[in-house]
Structures are given as structure tokens and as C-alpha cells.
Amino acid sequence: NFDVSAPWLNRVIERKPRQFVRAVDDISFSVPMGGCLSLVGESGCGKSTVARLVTGLYRASEGEVRFAPSKNGEPLSAQMIFQDPYASLNPRWRVRNIIAEPLRELKLRNSEAEIMDRVGELLTIVGLAPSDGAKFPHEFSGGQRQRISIARALAGEPEFLVCDEPTSALDVSVQAQILNLMRKLQDEMGLTYLFISHDMSVVRHMSDRIAVMYLGRIVEEADTETLFANPRHPYTQLLLETIPDITHPKRGRSIAASEVPSPLNPPSGCTFHPRCPFADQRCKSERPEMRSFADGSRAACHRIEETVKAINAA
Numbered sequence: 001n002f003d004v005s006a007p008w009l010n011r012v013i014e015r016k017p018r019q020f021v022r023a024v025d026d027i028s029f030s031v032p033m034g035g036c037l038s039l040v041g042e043s044g045c046g047k048s049t050v051a052r053l054v055t056g057l058y059r060a061s062e063g064e065v066r067f068a069p070s071k072n073g074e075p076l077s078a079q080m081i082f083q084d085p086y087a088s089l090n091p092r093w094r095v096r097n098i099i100a101e102p103l104r105e106l107k108l109r110n111s112e113a114e115i116m117d118r119v120g121e122l123l124t125i126v127g128l129a130p131s132d133g134a135k136f137p138h139e140f141s142g143g144q145r146q147r148i149s150i151a152r153a154l155a156g157e158p159e160f161l162v163c164d165e166p167t168s169a170l171d172v173s174v175q176a177q178i179l180n181l182m183r184k185l186q187d188e189m190g191l192t193y194l195f196i197s198h199d200m201s202v203v204r205h206m207s208d209r210i211a212v213m214y215l216g217r218i219v220e221e222a223d224t225e226t227l228f229a230n231p232r233h234p235y236t237q238l239l240l241e242t243i244p245d246i247t248h249p250k251r252g253r254s255i256a257a258s259e260v261p262s263p264l265n266p267p268s269g270c271t272f273h274p275r276c277p278f279a280d281q282r283c284k285s286e287r288p289e290m291r292s293f294a295d296g297s298r299a300a301c302h303r304i305e306e307t308v309k310a311i312n313a314a
């Protein structure tokens with residue numbers, strides 16, 4: 001496993017132009033080697049902050065992030081794939097130079113001819129043609145551009161890919177193609193994924209394990225099947241209701257962004273209490289600790305027995 005823990009990360013601060021500040025707090029998770037752990041939650045929950053901390057794009061301003069990669073003492077070679085491939089591809093570079101950059105920087109090939117051979121291979125691996133290397137990013141569709149950014153990420157020979165909403169800017173049919181490509185590459189190359197998404201149907205398709213985040217903390221973690229069959233945390237139950245499902249007419253409701261409290265001024269006690277149908281007095285004052293269960297899941301809620309009973313009765 002790649003173990004990532006940030007036990008004292010109570011001031012990981014993301015500064016945005018308008019002084020928007022967001023924190024993640026007391027985060028710890030393991031990503032199974034060769035598997036996929038997804039962080040799921042609404043926007044503003046801190047999942048992208050975690051992704052950027054893991055890949056070193058952000059530094060913790062207070063506290064620390066620790067990695068325990070399984071290979072003895074070797075530094076983690078993580079690459080990041082972003083939501084918007086267009087913004088992350090230099091528009092003035094030909095695609096072959098975009099993909100060649102990591103090869104050159106990391107000196108992974110010796111000659112220019114070898115570099116261009118490898119670029120052609122990488123384009124083929126992601127379902128494009130070697131001749132596409134001569135084109136510019138604007139000549140491609142959104143899905144093709146995401147294929148290009150995957151090829152660039154693979155050029156660095158990473159063991160570990162951090163994918164931040166890699167398909168949420170794409171049409172649903174194109175999304176499925178990219179997700180299938182990512183799964184195929186994972187199988188063939190033994191890649192490990194940390195996958196970030198707000199979309200429960202996407203994470204169900206991709207993940208071995210799922211960690212649900214709410215306002216900077218993990219509130220539940222379980223293997224994918226268990227999380228969907230037996231969601232323990234009321235917030236997980238709410239997220240599952242957002243999945244369109246024609247066999248459950250009550251499902252498919254969408255969550256209004258206005259319902260999410262500001263991470264700047266989080267509610268007391270359990271930060272989910274203003275939205276929680278199970279909240280009682282204790283929830284308003286006391287922060288729930290994470291509890292572990294026999295099936296390998298964990299969840300942070302004072303009233304798990306009641307929430308599980310309610311969902312089973314529904």
C-alpha cells in the first residue's frame with residue numbers, strides 16, 4: 001500500500017486569488033498497490049487539496065504529510081492528471097513535444113530518435129495515432145486531449161497516478177471511454193490510482209476502495225461493494241441518493257451547492273449536523289471519532305446503529 005497520513009494537518013491552506021482558504025484535517029488513508037482508492041465528496045470538501053498535497057504541488061503550511069511507499073525507501077513517483085486537459089496542455093506546443101517533455105527532463109531516453117519512438121508508442125497506447133504528435137492541442141476533442149494528458153503522465157513512468165476529476169469536463173459517452181482506457185492501463189501496467197471525483201457512479205466504476213470526504217475530513221471509508229451495499233454515514237447515504245437510478249424513483253435528486261457550509265467557518269461538533277436527518281444534541285457539540293468495523297470499513301458518526309437500521313428499513 002501507499003500509506004498517506006496527515007494527522008496534524010489542521011492548517012493546510014489553499015490560497016486562491018480572493019483569499020479563499022480551505023483546510024484538510026486529520027486525513028489518513030492507504031491506497032492499495034495496483035488498485036484504486038477514490039476520494040469522493042462535493043466541491044469544497046478538500047479532495048483536490050489532498051490530491052495536490054500527495055503530488056507535491058502544495059506544501060502543508062503546518063503539519064505534515066507522510067508517505068509510506070511499499071518499495072524500500074524509494075521516493076514516490078506520482079503523476080497528476082487534471083480535470084481540464086486543455087488548461088494543462090501548452091497550446092503552443094506540438095503534442096509530440098508535450099509528451100516528450102517528461103522523457104527529456106527525466107532523461108528516460110538517450111537520443112531524439114528514441115524519444116520520438118517512445119512518443120509514438122505512448123500515443124498508440126492511449127488510442128491515438130503516432131502522426132497525431134505533429135498536431136496542436138486545439139486540433140483535438142476534449143476526450144482526445146485527455147488521452148494526450150494521460151500519455152504525458154505515462155511518459156514519466158509513474159507507479160502512482162493521481163487523477164483529479166479526469167472525466168468531469170467530458171460528455172457522458174466520452175467519459176466512459178476514458179475511464180475504460182484508464183482501467184485497461186491500470187491492469188496492463190500495474191498502476192496505482194488515487195482517483196478524485198464528486199460522481200458516485202464514476203467512482204463505483206473505478207475504485208477498489210472509496211473514502212468519502214466532508215468539509216476537509218474523511219467521514220467514511222470502505223471497499224466499493226460494502227460502501228454501496230451498506231453505507232453507514234448519513235452523508236454517504238445522501239451521496240448515494242444523487243445517483244440517477246430508474247429503479248429507485250426517489251433517488252437521483254441533486255444536491256444544491258448552497259447546502260454545503262463554508263469550510264472557512266465549519267459547523268460545531270459533527271460538521272454534517274445541519275444537513276443530517278439523524279442529528280441530535282450531542283452531534284451539535286461533540287465531534288465524532290472514526291470507528292472501525294469488522295468488515296474493514298470505518299466511519300465517523302455518533303449514531304451509526306440508528307442510521308444503518310434506517311437505511312435497511314427503507
Ligand code: SF4
Nearest residue numbers: 270273276283301302
Ligand atoms: Fe449525523 Fe450526528 Fe452522525 Fe453527524 S454524528 S452524521 S450529525 S448522526
Ligand code: MG
Nearest residue numbers: 043047048165
Ligand atoms: Mg476539485
